[in-house]
Amino acid sequence: DIQMTQSPSSLSASVGDRVTITCRASQGISNSLAWYQHKPGKAPNLLLYGTSILESGVPSRFSGSGSGTDYTLTISSLQPEDFATYYCQQFYSTPGTFGPGTEVDIK
Amino acid sequence: QVHLVESGGGVVQPGRSLRLSCAASGFTFSSYGMHWVRQAPGKGLEWVAVISSDGNNRYYADSMKGRFTISRDNSKNTLYLQLSSLRSEDTAVYYCAKDRGEMAINKILDYWGQGTLVTVSS
Numbered sequence: 675d676i677q678m679t680q681s682p683s684s685l686s687a688s689v690g691d692r693v694t695i696t697c698r699a700s701q702g703i704s705n706s707l708a709w710y711q712h713k714p715g716k717a718p719n720l721l722l723y724g725t726s727i728l729e730s731g732v733p734s735r736f737s738g739s740g741s742g743t744d745y746t747l748t749i750s751s752l753q754p755e756d757f758a759t760y761y762c763q764q765f766y767s768t769p770g771t772f773g774p775g776t777e778v779d780i781k
Numbered sequence: 782q783v784h785l786v787e788s789g790g791g792v793v794q795p796g797r798s799l800r801l802s803c804a805a806s807g808f809t810f811s812s813y814g815m816h817w818v819r820q821a822p823g824k825g826l827e828w829v830a831v832i833s834s835d836g837n838n839r840y841y842a843d844s845m846k847g848r849f850t851i852s853r854d855n856s857k858n859t860l861y862l863q864l865s866s867l868r869s870e871d872t873a874v875y876y877c878a879k880d881r882g883e884m885a886i887n888k889i890l891d892y893w894g895q896g897t898l899v900t901v902s903s
Binding site: 675708710712715716717718719720723729759761763765768769770771772773774775 | 785816818825826827828831840842843876878881887888889890891892893894895896
């Protein structure tokens with residue numbers, strides 16, 4: 675199975691900050707990467723897939739980049755509703771493994 | 782509007798079984814693969830299983846193979862997960878999720894339910 679890691683595991687940021695989260699796969703995944711946002715008690719929400727394709731309805735402040743084994747999620751200007759846990763997931767092979775998550779909380 | 786509603790969770794003793802259901806609406810259920818994903822308390826998301834749109838192909842996480850069975854009834858727009866030989870480490874919120882690919886599994890999960898809690902305890 676492909677293993678996914680994320681860094682940092684948590685971060686504190688203020689509204690308006692630029693936030694970057696990194697995800698690394700144990701082998702190349704050919705841009706087959708998705709990002710999800712998850713708030714406590716809520717259903718997870720797909721943000722991006724194919725590394726950089728924004729899901730319909732997701733604000734443009736979210737963006738993704740990367741290739742090979744290394745990928746990033748960037749929030750250009752953090753908004754109050756963005757405080758949540760973010761997960762990367764590879765869909766290159768089965769099982770579609772998730773990263774351990776990055777919790778973004780208020781500084 | 783896509784809607785997924787899980788049910789069937791509860792408290793169950795170790796070694797016992799439980800069946801979870803996921804009622805789907807707002808899309809052509811029979812055209813999409815469906816997944817189960819779980820989240821143990823204080824932990825991250827863990828993919829559990831996927832079933833193809835016609836039910837003929839099923840894949841499981843290694844740790845659940847042989848104990849969990851995913852199935853679907855396209856006439857009822859319902860997804861199932863049969864949990865057997867439950868262990869304390871199976872305690873989690875179980876989510877059903879729709880695959881983004883039509884008539885093909887691509888493992889991108891574009892809609893999720895709110896989850897149902899399974900607690901394995903004596």
